[in-house]
Amino acid sequence: MIEKFVLGKPFETFATVERLTPSEGEIPFFTTIDKGFFYKLSDNDIVYGLGEQVGGINKRGKKYISRNSDNPHHQEDTLSLYGAHNFLIISGEELFGVFFDYPGFMEFDIGYTNRDELTITAENMDMDVYIITGNSERDIVKQFRKLIGKSYIPPKWAFGYGQSRWGYKCEEDIREVARRYRENNIPLDSIYLDIDYMEDYKDFTVNKEAFPDLKGLCEDMKKEGIRLVPIIDAGVKIEKGYSVYEEGVEKGYFCTDREGNPFIAAVWPGRVHFPDFLDPKAREWFGDKYSVLLDMGIEGFWNDMNEPAIFYSEKRLNEVLERINELGKKNMGISEFFEFTGIVNGLSNNEGDYDEFFHNVGEKSVPHCRLHNLYGFNMTKAAGEAFERLSPDKRILMFSRSSYIGAHRYGGIWQGDNKSWWSHLLMNMQMTASLNMVGFLYTGADTGGFGCDTTEELMLRWLQLSVFMPLMRNHSALGTREQELYRFRNCEDCKKMIEIRYGLIPYLYSEFMKAATNDDMMFRPLGFDFKDEAARNTEDQVLLGSELMLAPVCTRNAKGRYVYLPEEMLLIRMRSLEDYDCEPLPKGHHYVKADLKELIFFIRKGKAIPVGKSAKNTESLDSDHLSLLGYEGAEYELYEDDGISRNVMGSIRKIKNKPYCRMTTS
Ligand code: GLC
Numbered sequence: 273m274i275e276k277f278v279l280g281k282p283f284e285t286f287a288t289v290e291r292l293t294p295s296e297g298e299i300p301f302f303t304t305i306d307k308g309f310f311y312k313l314s315d316n317d318i319v320y321g322l323g324e325q326v327g328g329i330n331k332r333g334k335k336y337i338s339r340n341s342d343n344p345h346h347q348e349d350t351l352s353l354y355g356a357h358n359f360l361i362i363s364g365e366e367l368f369g370v371f372f373d374y375p376g377f378m379e380f381d382i383g384y385t386n387r388d389e390l391t392i393t394a395e396n397m398d399m400d401v402y403i404i405t406g407n408s409e410r411d412i413v414k415q416f417r418k419l420i421g422k423s424y425i426p427p428k429w430a431f432g433y434g435q436s437r438w439g440y441k442c443e444e445d446i447r448e449v450a451r452r453y454r455e456n457n458i459p460l461d462s463i464y465l466d467i468d469y470m471e472d473y474k475d476f477t478v479n480k481e482a483f484p485d486l487k488g489l490c491e492d493m494k495k496e497g498i499r500l501v502p503i504i505d506a507g508v509k510i511e512k513g514y515s516v517y518e519e520g521v522e523k524g525y526f527c528t529d530r531e532g533n534p535f536i537a538a539v540w541p542g543r544v545h546f547p548d549f550l551d552p553k554a555r556e557w558f559g560d561k562y563s564v565l566l567d568m569g570i571e572g573f574w575n576d577m578n579e580p581a582i583f584y585s586e587k588r589l590n591e592v593l594e595r596i597n598e599l600g601k602k603n604m605g606i607s608e609f610f611e612f613t614g615i616v617n618g619l620s621n622n623e624g625d626y627d628e629f630f631h632n633v634g635e636k637s638v639p640h641c642r643l644h645n646l647y648g649f650n651m652t653k654a655a656g657e658a659f660e661r662l663s664p665d666k667r668i669l670m671f672s673r674s675s676y677i678g679a680h681r682y683g684g685i686w687q688g689d690n691k692s693w694w695s696h697l698l699m700n701m702q703m704t705a706s707l708n709m710v711g712f713l714y715t716g717a718d719t720g721g722f723g724c725d726t727t728e729e730l731m732l733r734w735l736q737l738s739v740f741m742p743l744m745r746n747h748s749a750l751g752t753r754e755q756e757l758y759r760f761r762n763c764e765d766c767k768k769m770i771e772i773r774y775g776l777i778p779y780l781y782s783e784f785m786k787a788a789t790n791d792d793m794m795f796r797p798l799g800f801d802f803k804d805e806a807a808r809n810t811e812d813q814v815l816l817g818s819e820l821m822l823a824p825v826c827t828r829n830a831k832g833r834y835v836y837l838p839e840e841m842l843l844i845r846m847r848s849l850e851d852y853d854c855e856p857l858p859k860g861h862h863y864v865k866a867d868l869k870e871l872i873f874f875i876r877k878g879k880a881i882p883v884g885k886s887a888k889n890t891e892s893l894d895s896d897h898l899s900l901l902g903y904e905g906a907e908y909e910l911y912e913d914d915g916i917s918r919n920v921m922g923s924i925r926k927i928k929n930k931p932y933c934r935m936t937t938s
Contacts, residue, residue: 273405274415275300280398283643286653287373287678288402289421300403301368308393309401317364318799318808319382319390320409323357323710324675324687326350328702328811329797331360335384339377340645340674342581342621344689344723346696354579354688355675356645357710359416361409362390363799363808369412371419374399375643375676409800410793413709417791421681423713424656425788426742427667428915429499430572430714431777432461432890433770435756436501436747441468442482443489450498452758454888458767459774461889462572462669463493464747465502473541474509476516476564490569497889499571501669504562506578506651507537507544516561520545525554527629527640535629536586539577546580549650550631550643558651559658566662572669574686575655578648579674584619585628592619648674656682666916671743677710684714686743692721692752697734698812698826701795704741705814708793713784716743725753728760729828729868735769736871737824740816742784742794744773765869768848771886772871775849778895779881782911783817785922802838806861810836819881819902821874825866832865835874842875842902849886854901880906882927890915898927 276292277299302309313319318330326346327334338356346353358372360380372378374394381391402419406412417423435449446463453460469486471477478486490500508516508526520526526534526545534545548554562573584592592615599612626644630637640647652672659668670683679685687703690696700717707715719738720726726734726748738744748755757766787794796815799808813823813835823835839859846852847869857864857874866872875881880902887893900908913922 274419275403277401277403279401280396282373282398282400283375283638285373285375285643285646285676285678287371287676288419289681290419292402292419299401301362301366301370305391305393307395307397308391311362311390313362313383313388313390314365315388317362319360319362320797321357321360321369321706321709322380323359323677323707323712324353324355324685324703325357325706326353326699329705329799330809330811331380332383333387334382336380336382337377338374338380338645340579340648340676342577342579344691346688346690346699354648354673355685357675357677357707359677359710361412361709363409367405367409367412369404369406369416371402371404371416371677372399373402373677375646376641377644410796413793414791416709417711420677420711422791423680423711423788424670424683425667425785425920426669426684426714427571428777428781429461429890430669431742431744431781431784433459433773434462434464434501434743434745435460436464436466436718436745437754437756438466438748438750439468440466443484446489446493446500449756450493450496452756454496456758456763456767457888458757458763459770459886459888460498462499462501462745464574464745465500467503467505467540469502472509472511473505473539474511474514474516475504476561477514487568494569497891499669501572501574502565502570503574503576504655505540505576506580506647507539507541507546509541510536510543510545511541517545519557520547520554523553523557524632525551525557527631528637529629537580537582537625538584538586538589539581543586546629547651547654548631549647549654550633550638554632555650555654555657559654560662562655562658563662566668571666573655575648575651575670575672575683578651578672579621580647582621582625585622585625587628588619588622588625592616645676648672649676649679652679652683660918665918667918671714675712680711680713684743685712686745687715687717689722689749690717692724692726692730694730694826694828696721697730697737697824700734700741701737701814701822701824702811705793705795705797708787708795713787713794714742716741716745718747719744720746720748720755722747722749723752726755728762731755731757731760732762732765732769732868733825735766737822739769739773739776739871740780740820740822740873742780768869769871771849772846774886774890774893775883776881777890777893778884778898778910778912779908781915782882785911785913785920786817789920798836798838804838806836807838815876819876819879819908821876823864823872823874825872831867832863835862835864836860837862837874840877844873844875844901846871846873849883875902878903878906880908882908882910900927
């Protein structure tokens with residue numbers, strides 16, 4: 273059951289699709305405090321949720337804020353990342369979910385200040401609060417997901433492996449990636465174009481010197497089954513003669529400053545204006561621009577810097593320069609020097625700048641900070657709505673960096689600028705489960721890590737998790753170690769993981785589609801299905817669909833790991849699609865060996881999954897000849913459709929051939 277409470281005058285966010293009649297009276301479970309809510313946690317309470325946040329599966333013992341930010345430091349003390357997903361499930365003494373539909377800044381102190389206190393505060397109390405009760409965590413998620421609407425479905429090719437790097441500068445770089453993947457016989461479905469494909473980082477332009485014929489390149493790549501996926505940034509360069517800038521100014525489609533002039537910030541191209549994605553007309557206008565690239569044969573995009581990220585605002589930069597000039601004339605001691613570094617480092621994404629611009633919402637000017645967390649959502653919405661108009665028959669790949677609940681209807685998200693750290697490999701899995709609760713099913717993190725230099729060991733272990741992620745993209749930052757798989761001495765081992773991925777695509781796509789069409793989760797914490805203490809407190813294993821449990825190796829130099837089995841399961845140890853063993857293990861704690869070259873995962877009791885052969889890309893996959901891997905006698909219901917048309921009325925095929933792997937008697 274869902275109860276809606278309307279407090280004050282909420283801003284219409286469009287996070288939900290169902291219109292509920294608000295309840296009168298007190299909000300259950302919580303005590304209302306000054307600008308917030310309080311809940312007394314009991315000893316065994318687990319707090320799930322918050323989508324894209326650091327802090328693991330059980331969010332208890334930490335503080336978080338909802339304030340979308342361009343923050344490449346995903347650390348233990350990080351308070352917010354790129355998305356705001358104000359949904360929690362409290363599971364223990366009571367069981368309920370809560371969604372605070374509020375687009376401004378919110379703080380969640382989840383047993384941080386005091387271990388038994390959950391305190392949620394906001395800048396004001398203008399919000400819709402939804403309380404969801406049900407008979408299980410999964411049931412609560414399902415009801416919530418029905419409330420917020422169906423998740424975005426990408427084309428099937430987006431389940432193939434993608435190669436990306438900030439640093440591909442020209443057509444030849446792209447052709448080289450394709451060539452070297454082909455030479456090494458590693459399957460590949462997409463190559464991403466980062467900001468260098470544009471002319472001076474101007475959206476919807478192409479650098480003609482570096483990419484003289486993008487359409488031709490796109491066609492050539494498609495002949496090899498590879499799609500190009502360009503980036504689109506939120507900021508529009510201020511430049512005379514640049515049509516997007518000129519039209520935006522003329523039509524009043526940019527966010528404005530206090531004087532009503534287009535607000536000036538700076539990002540990659542230097543000074544930019546921000547499209548006012550909250551204005552439906554501006555959304556339509558910006559969305560139509562994607563046709564420039566769609567017309568060249570592009571079928572997918574990633575939206576970036578849409579928190580929006582601000583390197584500096586013109587106004588603040590001038591103030592800082594003036595102050596630096598004054599400080600430079602002094603003998604800078606402790607306080608002056610700290611002030612100096614503080615104001616320089618504080619230029620980017622400065623909270624004060626978000627108070628300086630305004631949106632046009634229903635003829636009213638609304639300060640950005642009131643709706644800050646909706647900006648990225650509405651950029652994704654601009655793209656998603658445009659694709660429905662411009663490509664009515666064919667799904668277009670879209671994922672964004674910034675998001676709010678509701679954006680999951682228009683695109684997926686990737687998990688932002690992680691690092692080549694082992695802890696971020698684990699975080700990738702934990703965040704995916706939390707994101708599934710709030711509707712973001714199409715997600716994944718930069719495989720191998722974006723910032724810092726990766727290692728061959730980390731890349732291989734990361735692939736062993738990414739094999740299961742809907743978005744499997746290897747992406748890295750300018751200046752870091754190059755991490756295309758052919759650069760590593762253990763390329764053959766990496767290749768085998770990619771081949772396993774392709775063998776699993778029929779299953780992964782089927783599970784994704786079942787989750788998307790049934791408002792369900794593809795990835796779940798163990799505690800959603802098993803109620804014993806060990807399962808409820810497991811942070812480094814998750815369930816996938818009804819069939820699998822993942823327990824990736826997330827530590828350096830490991831030869832194996834401890835795994836908790838909440839029931840009997842089949843351990844699969846795979847070195848390649850052809851070379852694997854199965855071993856039934858009883859319920860309990862086990863040390864499981866997993867050599868670096870071995871992918872381990874578990875098949876749940878009585879279940880089996882379909883496995884096919886690898887192929888050079890998703891288009892060449894043969895899903896007519898699938899074998900079953902798992903328990904003898906088990907069947908699997910495979911969801912299938914054409915993978916591209918928007919009509920997702922697929923069909924279910926029962927797979928019940930001889931098991932791929934016979935279970936030896938336990
Ligand atoms: C941002 C994105 C990253 C991208 C870079 C350059 O940091 O998060 O993925 O490579 O910008 O466009």
